[in-house]
Amino acid sequence: MTPTDLKAAILATEPAVLLTLERVDLGDGYSLQLAYDYDSDQTINDYDCYGSVEWSRQGEQRPAGFDGSAEVIERDRGQRLWWQPYREGHKVYNTAKDRGQVVEIVAYGFRYMVLKLRGPASSITGNHIVELARDGIGGLEPFNDGSDYLPDLLAEVAGAVEAPL
Numbered sequence: 001m002t003p004t005d006l007k008a009a010i011l012a013t014e015p016a017v018l019l020t021l022e023r024v025d026l027g028d029g030y031s032l033q034l035a036y037d038y039d040s041d042q043t044i045n046d047y048d049c050y051g052s053v054e055w056s057r058q059g060e061q062r063p064a065g066f067d068g069s070a071e072v073i074e075r076d077r078g079q080r081l082w083w084q085p086y087r088e089g090h091k092v093y094n095t096a097k098d099r100g101q102v103v104e105i106v107a108y109g110f111r112y113m114v115l116k117l118r119g120p121a122s123s124i125t126g127n128h129i130v131e132l133a134r135d136g137i138g139g140l141e142p143f144n145d146g147s148d149y150l151p152d153l154l155a156e157v158a159g160a161v162e163a164p165l
Contacts, residue, residue, distance in 0.1 A: 001028040003161050010117065010158040015150035018115075029129065030119040032157070036146075039138040042110040046139075050102055051086040051093070055079050069094055073103055081106065101141065108142035115153040117161070133160035 001009070009026040018024050022034045044050050054063040058078045062070050066084040069092045074081040083102055085094040114136035121130045135156040137149050 001026075001030060006030060006119075007158045007161050010154055010161070013154055015147055015154070018150060019145055019147055028120075030117065030132075032154075033116045033118060034150075035114050035116065036140075037112045037114070039110040039112040039140070042139045044102065044105045049086055050098075050105065052084040053102065053106060054082050054084075056082060071099075073099060074106065101143070104142050110138065111140040111142060111144075111146075112136055112138040113140055113146040113149065113153075115150070115157055117157050133157050135160070 006026065009030070010032065013024055013026075013032060018032060018034050024032045026032060044053055052066070053073075054066070056063055056079070058075070058080055060080075063082055063084075066082055069087070070082050070084040071094075072080045073083045083099070085092050085098060087093070114134055116131050117133040118129055119132050120127055121132070122128075135153050137146065137153065140146050140149075
């Protein structure tokens with residue numbers, strides 16, 4: 001497969017198919033593989049849109065900087081998790097949906113999505129399937145499948161294909 005054909009095959013890949021199968025065969029031994037991992041570099045307090053969270057011991061008052069709209073959203077082993085909802089002017093984002101998102105992020109953390117191009121390569125020991133290119137994005141909420149970002153990742157991986165393969 002020529003580099004031009006490989007780029008075209010990558011860009012023709014439907015994101016919905018890749019999300020469903022997590023591996024798509026491009027022909028001639030080339031494939032795209034989608035994987036997710038825990039993103040240890042991101043915490044919920046890195047993003048203002050979720051408000052703030054902080055653990056405190058049971059019986060302690062609200063954490064410093066938390067106002068009357070703050071609430072306890074989780075209790076565990078004598079600890080309480082306080083959530084200060086995001087505030088924009090006088091509007092406080094304190095709906096059940098907002099609360100649910102915060103609880104999920106605290107429980108599961110953010111995810112990292114990586115798209116890998118794998119294909120044949122020759123070496124002194126023979127032919128092998130190796131990773132030829134990769135691109136990824138982190139900070140995905142646990143309830144976000146990353147479908148909005150896949151077209152950009154496909155373009156980045158296609159752009160990494162160089163002649164000769």
